[in-house]
Amino acid sequence: MKPIVTTQGLTKIYGAEPNAVHAITDLTLQIMPGELFGLFGPNGAGKSTLVRLLTTLLAPTRGAAVVGGYNIVRDELQVRASCGLVTSNERSFYGRLSAAQNLSFFASMQNMNRQEIPRRVTYVLDLFGLTAKAGAAVQSFSTGQRQRLNMARALIHDPPILFLDEPTKSMDVQTSDFVKGLIKEELNLRQGKTVIYISHELYEMDNFCDRVAILVDGRARVVGTPAELVARLPRRALYRIEVQGDVASISQKWLKIESVETVTLVSEGPAIAAYNLALVDEAAWLSVMEAVHEYGGRVETYRRVDDQSLRQIVAHFSNDFTDSAVNEALPGPQDNRQLR
Amino acid sequence: MKIRAGKLTALISHSFQLAWSYKLNFILRYLTSVITILLYFFLALLLQQSGQAVIREGSYFTFVLIGGASLRYLMLITQAFSANLREEMLIGTIEPLLVTATPTSLSVLGPSSWWLIQATLIFIGQLLLGALVGADYSQANWSSALVVLLISLAGFASYGIISAAFTIVFKRSDPVVLFISSIAYVFSGVFFPIEIFPPWLRIISYLVPFTYALRALRGALMGGASLADMALDIAILLGFAVVLIPLSIRVLSYAIRRMKDTGELVHY
Numbered sequence: 001m002k003p004i005v006t007t008q009g010l011t012k013i014y015g016a017e018p019n020a021v022h023a024i025t026d027l028t029l030q031i032m033p034g035e036l037f038g039l040f041g042p043n044g045a046g047k048s049t050l051v052r053l054l055t056t057l058l059a060p061t062r063g064a065a066v067v068g069g070y071n072i073v074r075d076e077l078q079v080r081a082s083c084g085l086v087t088s089n090e091r092s093f094y095g096r097l098s099a100a101q102n103l104s105f106f107a108s109m110q111n112m113n114r115q116e117i118p119r120r121v122t123y124v125l126d127l128f129g130l131t132a133k134a135g136a137a138v139q140s141f142s143t144g145q146r147q148r149l150n151m152a153r154a155l156i157h158d159p160p161i162l163f164l165d166e167p168t169k170s171m172d173v174q175t176s177d178f179v180k181g182l183i184k185e186e187l188n189l190r191q192g193k194t195v196i197y198i199s200h201e202l203y204e205m206d207n208f209c210d211r212v213a214i215l216v217d218g219r220a221r222v223v224g225t226p227a228e229l230v231a232r233l234p235r236r237a238l239y240r241i242e243v244q245g246d247v248a249s250i251s252q253k254w255l256k257i258e259s260v261e262t263v264t265l266v267s268e269g270p271a272i273a274a275y276n277l278a279l280v281d282e283a284a285w286l287s288v289m290e291a292v293h294e295y296g297g298r299v300e301t302y303r304r305v306d307d308q309s310l311r312q313i314v315a316h317f318s319n320d321f322t323d324s325a326v327n328e329a330l331p332g333p334q335d336n337r338q339l340r
Numbered sequence: 341m342k343i344r345a346g347k348l349t350a351l352i353s354h355s356f357q358l359a360w361s362y363k364l365n366f367i368l369r370y371l372t373s374v375i376t377i378l379l380y381f382f383l384a385l386l387l388q389q390s391g392q393a394v395i396r397e398g399s400y401f402t403f404v405l406i407g408g409a410s411l412r413y414l415m416l417i418t419q420a421f422s423a424n425l426r427e428e429m430l431i432g433t434i435e436p437l438l439v440t441a442t443p444t445s446l447s448v449l450g451p452s453s454w455w456l457i458q459a460t461l462i463f464i465g466q467l468l469l470g471a472l473v474g475a476d477y478s479q480a481n482w483s484s485a486l487v488v489l490l491i492s493l494a495g496f497a498s499y500g501i502i503s504a505a506f507t508i509v510f511k512r513s514d515p516v517v518l519f520i521s522s523i524a525y526v527f528s529g530v531f532f533p534i535e536i537f538p539p540w541l542r543i544i545s546y547l548v549p550f551t552y553a554l555r556a557l558r559g560a561l562m563g564g565a566s567l568a569d570m571a572l573d574i575a576i577l578l579g580f581a582v583v584l585i586p587l588s589i590r591v592l593s594y595a596i597r598r599m600k601d602t603g604e605l606v607h608y
Contacts (some may be wrong), residue, residue, distance in 0.1 A: 014602065034506035052603060055439050059600040092432035096361035101354075108350030109440035109447070153436060 002193050003055065004161060005031035012049050012218075023049040025218040026063070031196065031211075033160075037186045038209030039198045046218035047198045048087075051163045054196075055085045068161055081110065083161040084154030090146035090168040095139030099130060099149055102138055103156055110157035113245035124152035127182070143148065143170040143189065155187075162187065165198045184208060237279045240305045241288070245297025249271040253291035259284030272300060345346050347442065355424070355454030355539035373412070373462050374469060380404045382471050395533060398562045402475045406558050409466035410492075414524055414550060417496040418517045421504035424452040429511065448504060456497070467561075479564035487567060488560055491577045494551035498584035505588070505595035507598070508596035511604070524550040549580040 001176050012024040031037045033221045039047050052058040054067050056076045065072045068082030090105035100121050107117045113251070125131050128148040138146065147170050154162060164183065187193045197209060213223040222229060243250060254263050259281035266274040279285060292299055359366055384401035397403055425448060428434040437447045471477060503516040524530065527537075528550040534542055545551045556573040559565035567574060 049603070057435065057438055057600070058603045059597070077441045077443065080439050083439075085436070085439045087435065089432050089435070092436050094358055094361075094433060095431070097357060101357060105354045106440060108347055108354075109437065109442045112345070112440050114346055157441075270458060334498060 001032060001152075003030040004033040004035075004069075005029070005065070005067050005196065007054075007063065007065040008049075010050075010060055010065050011062040012046075012058060013061045023218050024053065024060075027218070027220055029213060029220060029223065031194060033194055034188070034192045036184060036195045036197060036208065036210045038212040039196060039215060040212055041200065041215035043200060045215040047208070047215055048165055049218075050215070051085070051165050051196070051198060055078075055083055055163055057082055060286055065166070067101065081157065082159055083163055084157070084159040085288065086147075086154045086162070086164045086167045088147075088166040090143055090150055090170050092144065093138040093149065096137055098135050099125060099138055099141070099152075100134045102149070103153060105330055106153050112157055112291070118157060120158070124155050126154070127186070129178075139171065144172060144175045148179065159193075161194045161196070163196045163198070165303055166200070166326050169198075178278050180208065236283070237282045238305050239277045239285070239288075239302055240266070240274065241277060241302040242274045242299055242300040243292055244272050246295045249295045249296070250292055250297050251275065254288055257287045257291070259283055260288065275331045276305070296328045347446075348450075351446075351450040352453045352457065355451050356452075359454055359458070369458070370465070372461065373466050376408060376412070377405065377466055377470050377473065380408055380470070384474075397533070399474070399476050401473075402470070402477070402562055403533075403558065404531055405467065405470040405475050406561055407528075407554055409463050409470075410550075410554055410557060411521070411524060411528075411530045412466070413459055413463040414496050414499075415517065416462065417456060417493065418499045418503055418520055418581045420455035420459065421449050421454040421500040422507040422517065424455060425449075425504050425507050429507075445592060448508070448592070448596070449501065450502075460493075475563055480561045481564045481566060482560075484560035484565060484567050484570065485557060488553065488556040488570070488574065488577070491574060491581060492549075492557070494581045495549050495553070495577065495584055498581070498585055498588035501592050503586035505591040508592075508595035508599050520550075523548055527551070528554055530554070549577060549584075551578045552580075 007027050007029045010024055010027040010029075011022075014021040014023055027050065039050065041047050049058065053060055054065055054072060056072050056079050059073065067079045070078040070082060072079050094105075097105075103124065104117050104119045107120060108114075112120065121134075122131070125134050128151055130145065130148055130152065133141065133145060138149065141149065147167065151164075151167060154164075162183075167183075168179055171179060183195055183197070188195050207226075209226070211223065211225050212229065214221045214229075222232070224232070251263055251265070251273075254260050254275075254277065259279055261278040261280050262276075264276040266276055266277075268274075277288060279288075289299065381401060384399070386406060387400050395403055428437065428451060434447075438444060440447065440452070447489070467475070467477075499516065499520050506512075506516055523544070527534070527541075527545045528548050529545065534545040534551065537545065551556070552573040556565075556570045556577065559570050559573070
């Protein structure tokens with residue numbers, strides 16, 4: 001099977017040196033037909049720039065990309081006919097016109113047959129639960145309704161590829177779940193559409209995407225299924241431990257244990273201190289406990305806090321594991337001091 | 341560029357729907373045009389009472405009505421593209437438009453189509469309403485006037501396209517419209533014949549295409565001039581069109597390329 005989206009050395013640089021911004025750097029990627037592909041990365045990672053390149057809104061500085069079998073530079077119109085784009089800007093409608101009028105207009109711009117437009121408008125409005133609002137001016141819509149209309153517009157010409165750039169950003173949890181269910185079950189699994197789903201929210205990716213690419217500073221740090229990415233993580237156990245006693249000596253002792261990778265002070269009270277410990281070898285936990293007893297201390301609480309979620313994966317592949325991911329994974333103060 | 345008839349109809353119908361959705365604005369636009377006719381009428385009446393309302397071309401009222409209506413037409417056409425584009429950028433509809441299977445230039449200019457039609461309707465309406473209060477078209481050569489109008493429209497639209505390109509690049513209300521209309525307002529003989537200028541100042545008039553459009557239009561409507569009678573003016577207008585149309589297309593292409601490089605069109 002041939003990929004439906006391919007990029008080869010794709011590069012986008014805004015402006016000129018020395019002030020140039022390298023938004024996408026030498027990106028090579030393949031997305032297969034029918035995949036639900038997640039593009040994840042922190043703000044400014046280049047996710048939206050990549051989507052705008054692939055939908056022809058931007059011209060690449062270097063490299064090439066093929067979407068739906070068409071080159072994004074040479075075959076702009078065919079690329080646009082092959083894909084639908086949803087951005088998080090839910091304002092992008094003619095507010096005084098009705099939902100149906102808005103959709104009909106965009107359908108015409110997508111070269112749809114005039115006779116077919118009313119049927120398709122009815123279908124997409126129904127799909128997103130907006131049938132009752134078909135004749136209402138869009139300016140009367142709530143933010144969530146507008147975002148659903150945004151999705152309906154992207155689907156109006158029944159494209160095989162959907163680019164969804166944070167489509168659930170302005171939605172409440174219930175609507176967001178409904179839309180994500182629709183994307184996965186109806187559009188991806190039943191209709192076989194290829195979905196490129198962009199988000200910076202990790203929970204949106206877990207158990208949702210077939211494969212994930214993690215973009216950092218315009219580069220794809222890693223691409224694979226969530227399970228593959230988990231397998232690539234170094235084996236490391238993370239513990240949150242609260243101890244009483246001579247915590248300074250205890251923590252120094254922990255640092256001397258070979259398999260303790262990091263010791264991070266999370267909070268320190270008059271009688272108790274909380275630490276995060278990263279262990280390269282789980283067996284080192286025994287030595288950790290022994291060190292507490294050696295200095296007459298007492299373990300108040302301890303628990304395993306690492307999870308093999310995408311949050312950890314992303315943090316790891318962003319070279320930001322100990323500072324960011326652990327602190328995000330763990331509840332507690334954020335002004336931690338890492339001892340090693 | 342191959343434009344499907346259905347798409348053109350959809351663009352016109354859509355921009356009409358949008359214009360009509362602001363009903364008061366829609367009605368006032370036409371009402372303003374009627375009121376302007378009254379201004380010209382009373383201006384002419386004033387001159388008539390001082391015994392100066394007849395000029396070489398015929399009645400001053402007809403003269404100033406054609407001049408004023410044409411100037412308004414020029415301004416509306418020149419503004420149409422950039423004003424509409426700014427509106428699309430502000431409300432955020434330009435991005436979804438640019439990802440449709442429509443050529444970028446048509447996505448940028450097409451939604452203004454109703455404004456071009458409306459400008460033409462207002463222009464013709466002003467001329468016809470003027471006849472009700474004394475404009476004299478008894479000798480008019482309507483077919484010559486139509487040809488002049490079409491050639492002039494090509495030139496006016498070129499200014500509009502350059503103005504739209506300016507909006508894409510600078511994302512500002514562009515000075516092109518203001519500059520062109522100011523020059524035309526003073527130097528093209530809208531309210532008085534250019535012959536009253538000293539010869540050195542008249543040079544500016546001769547550099548402005550609108551001067552020839554006005555002279556030809558008045559010749560056809562007031563003096564019944566045929567195309568042969570206006571051959572020089574038409575040739576000059578065609579010359580300007582031949583230069584301005586490709587120039588405006590090049591300028592727009594540059595603006596679109598720049599927009600795709602910077603990605604700034606969607607951020608107003």
